[in-house]
Amino acid sequence: MADAAPTRLDRRKARTRAALIHAAQTFIADGRTNAAILDLTQAADVGMGSFYNHFSSKDELFRAAVEDALDRHGAVLDELTRDMTDPAEVFACSFRLTGRLHRRRPQLSKVLLNTGPAIATSAHGIAPRARRDIHAGVRTGRFTVADAELAFVIAAGAALCLGQLLHTEPDRDDAQAADQITEDLLRTFGVPADEAREISRRPLPDLDRLLPGAIA
Amino acid sequence: MADAAPTRLDRRKARTRAALIHAAQTFIADGRTNAAILDLTQAADVGMGSFYNHFSSKDELFRAAVEDALDRHGAVLDELTRDMTDPAEVFACSFRLTGRLHRRRPQLSKVLLNTGPAIATSAHGIAPRARRDIHAGVRTGRFTVADAELAFVIAAGAALCLGQLLHTEPDRDDAQAADQITEDLLRTFGVPADEAREISRRPLPDLDRLLPGAIA
DNA sequence: CCCTCTTGTGACGATTTCGTCAGTTCTGGA
DNA sequence: TCCAGAACTGACGAAATCGTCACAAGAGGG
Numbered sequence: 001m002a003d004a005a006p007t008r009l010d011r012r013k014a015r016t017r018a019a020l021i022h023a024a025q026t027f028i029a030d031g032r033t034n035a036a037i038l039d040l041t042q043a044a045d046v047g048m049g050s051f052y053n054h055f056s057s058k059d060e061l062f063r064a065a066v067e068d069a070l071d072r073h074g075a076v077l078d079e080l081t082r083d084m085t086d087p088a089e090v091f092a093c094s095f096r097l098t099g100r101l102h103r104r105r106p107q108l109s110k111v112l113l114n115t116g117p118a119i120a121t122s123a124h125g126i127a128p129r130a131r132r133d134i135h136a137g138v139r140t141g142r143f144t145v146a147d148a149e150l151a152f153v154i155a156a157g158a159a160l161c162l163g164q165l166l167h168t169e170p171d172r173d174d175a176q177a178a179d180q181i182t183e184d185l186l187r188t189f190g191v192p193a194d195e196a197r198e199i200s201r202r203p204l205p206d207l208d209r210l211l212p213g214a215i216a
Numbered sequence: 217m218a219d220a221a222p223t224r225l226d227r228r229k230a231r232t233r234a235a236l237i238h239a240a241q242t243f244i245a246d247g248r249t250n251a252a253i254l255d256l257t258q259a260a261d262v263g264m265g266s267f268y269n270h271f272s273s274k275d276e277l278f279r280a281a282v283e284d285a286l287d288r289h290g291a292v293l294d295e296l297t298r299d300m301t302d303p304a305e306v307f308a309c310s311f312r313l314t315g316r317l318h319r320r321r322p323q324l325s326k327v328l329l330n331t332g333p334a335i336a337t338s339a340h341g342i343a344p345r346a347r348r349d350i351h352a353g354v355r356t357g358r359f360t361v362a363d364a365e366l367a368f369v370i371a372a373g374a375a376l377c378l379g380q381l382l383h384t385e386p387d388r389d390d391a392q393a394a395d396q397i398t399e400d401l402l403r404t405f406g407v408p409a410d411e412a413r414e415i416s417r418r419p420l421p422d423l424d425r426l427l428p429g430a431i432a
Numbered sequence: 433c434c435c436t437c438t439t440g441t442g443a444c445g446a447t448t449t450c451g452t453c454a455g456t457t458c459t460g461g462a
Numbered sequence: 463t464c465c466a467g468a469a470c471t472g473a474c475g476a477a478a479t480c481g482t483c484a485c486a487a488g489a490g491g492g
């Protein structure tokens with residue numbers, strides 16, 4: 001049970017696994033989810049035979065790749081919001097950062113887009129965090145909505161389709177769009193209009209410092 | 217140019233094409249988008265060789281299948297909202313009907329879900345209609361939002377993720393959820409709260425009469 | 433009825449993809 | 463240093479998928 005210190009052997013295994021996952025993420029970003037296993041292993045610079053040391057099928061690799069991308073993004077969000085207590089602020093910062101991610105990390109963004117609405121029910125990434133924040137806001141009276149889960153649905157969909165929009169309209173200002181939608185969502189959740197605007201325009205920490213944690 | 221009356225030959229061709237498209241839709245609904253062409257033709261009860269009489273690749277068939285599903289749904293929406301003039305009412309009815317669709321036409325619903333956020337930029341189905349309604353509402357002052365396109369993004373995402381939610385929670389009341397989200401969206405668009413509630417609870421016409429137009 | 437054109441059909445060779453396996457390389461402890 | 467076990471590797475036979483093609487069946491005009 002107790003996870004011992006990672007041996008050199010463990011690290012070797014983890015490296016090739018990570019290489020495969022990274023390759024799979026680039027393939028997902030390109031929509032090439034029907035690529036051959038050989039293509040994946042070559043892109044990962046890994047022997048064909050190694051594949052089955054780590055995954056028993058292509059689907060399993062792709063699932064792991066999505067999960068990994070979500071976890072990396074989730075870690076960035078946790079880092080960003082570590083010292084915040086107001087659910088509205090946590091939610092706003094997370095959403096605004098995620099919106100900015102579509103341009104700054106196009107690969108991660110496309111993984112999200114190509115995975116689709118199913119991400120909203122994933123236990124990884126931004127979805128569980130947003131759900132947590134919205135429920136906390138409802139519980140503490142910070143948000144006034146008829147149904148927290150429906151509020152979450154609106155937010156999750158907005159995050160996804162915002163990515164689609166930014167992908168379709170390359171000239172649109174991503175930060176402005178993300179902040180505006182954040183403001184709209186906060187108002188939808190019952191936050192007073194002026195407060196919603198203020199929260200969604202607060203300065204964000206330096207993104208270049210935060211985002212290296214995300215995938216290429 | 218002028219489309220002549222459909223001959224018996226035309227109808228024969230259209231029938232096998234429709235069979236292929238219908239089969240593809242069931243496959244998309246099941247997420248089996250990497251099925252073999254032979255599987256598709258067998259499901260459609262059509263000879264393998266016929267496939268290439270209609271489509272030059274699997275991707276082309278799947279694109280046509282999604283487009284067909286969207287068009288069928290769009291036709292239902294047009295029929296439903298034919299006599300309405302208020303953009304808020306048109307939008308509300310369309311959204312509420314689409315929400316109810318996820319349970320009543322699970323196959324169409326899953327086609328939408330598995331196609332993903334890209335549907336928001338499609339020229340077929342509910343997306344262009346919702347965009348039209350929102351822009352009309354903004355133009356006429358019915359809606360007050362900072363950016364019509366961002367408002368559309370929120371609505372499109374909500375429609376998608378509502379489907380995902382209904383799919384994940386089978387016990388949830390789909391009509392109640394769809395109506396509640398419609399109300400929330402109308403308020404987000406600047407419609408006064410009491411009016412938003414009233415519009416989103418108006419009786420809908422008999423669904424059983426309308427929905428046969430959609431796919432199985 | 434016959435001829436022509438359109439559409440449907442399944443079998444076939446070519447190609448791609450799969451998953452395994454015997455052998456190699458690397459690691460860690462004795 | 464040596465050995466046992468873990469991880470990596472590419473080649474290979476089996477299986478699948480592909481797209482074509484020669485022919486059959488149906489439609490329509492004369």
